[in-house]
Amino acid sequence: MRTRGLAAAAFVVSVTAAPANVYAQAADPPNPPMDVSALKNFLPIGPPSPLPVSKVPDLSGDWTFGAGGFGQSLSAADPGGRMRGKEPDIPYQPWALQYTMKQFPPTGPDAAFERTTDPNIHTCEPLGLGRIYMAPAKLRFIQTVEAVYILHEIGPTWRVAWLNAKHPDDPDPQYWGHSVGWYENGDTLVVDTIGTNDRSWLDQLGHPHTEKLHFIERFKKQDDKTIRLDMTVDDPGAYTGPWPGVRNFTKSTTGFLRFQWVCSVRDNYEHYEKVGRTATPGETSFKK
């Protein structure tokens, strides 16, 4: 695919010190065998019509990972990432399975940090949808009449879910896509996103998505200290059906952005040099 190819080319340029076989790994990922723009998503896109009547849940406060932790995989059946490629709830298309298994994750049971193909580790590419919740960093909701702003401590980055709005007919593909939001049942914020590019991973394990990704997040306030997030991946370019992810958040009192998790290639490399290299002698794609 065009954009994935461009991303791969940029990746190669950025790690010129890497061995040739690592370049080949990153530069030649399998791509979806078709033009995904013509595909139809499995699930309805955007807010239901008419919008459900709902009171607005209070999502104020700072939220950090709760029960179940932050995990490795988006798969609800395999959050720890022990069944990479064999998750019972991920309906891979063949190319997507091949793509996933060709990646070297930076963390988790199959971690190969010294050879990782992770675009976030190497070049601080944005984490993207889904994977943003795999990092142990807090989030905060700013609820206004026209939009809900989701602030992430990692990046730091922020997104906008426009309320009482529809997606544009032909959104420009971008890392975070275009999001609309609405409330349901007095306790849930739904965020519906399309219009992403295909450069980010859905999680730490390298699960891919295409520009046809339709990503649904349902933030349900369970009590004053708990939010459950149910995610749905609806991407007919990479999977044969929708599949679920789950995370839980608990209220934090340590202060938002008290420590800013800015992605720094230097920090990533230095961590590897200080801790990883001695434990993983041999091939590395990291700069010296």
Add this chain to the structure above:
Amino acid sequence: MIRKTSIAVVCCAVLSSVPLFAHHGGNLYDTTKAKVMKGTVTKFEWGTPHNQIYYDVKTDKGEVEHWVASTEPAGVMLERGWTRRSLKPGDEVTVYIFAAKNGATVGNLQKIVLADGKELTAGGPGPADAAQPPAGRQ
């Protein structure tokens, strides 16, 4: 400054039940048992993607080993009661780590005990483990 060697490998049911860390290359560490050692902090780096604790340990042969223990990032350690001033060079500590399988002097911190007995834990409700899917599923 360097304390007498006290390196012991302890099979520790409590520590081995701590969820696997998401440290990069976490599968390179022996998470079935914690290595316990006494040493002296030489440097404490507070930041992302992980904190690093440098400490020296004197072996039975009188040699000094330079160790590095990694923790979760600063934001997570704040949740666990740590600050950037939790450790300083010269602190005499007892360190519990999951050490590298290949014998390298690096590892993932499980907890650290200061000379006054204060205990700083590195574990907690950390990364999801496949054996512990989020509540409400399965």
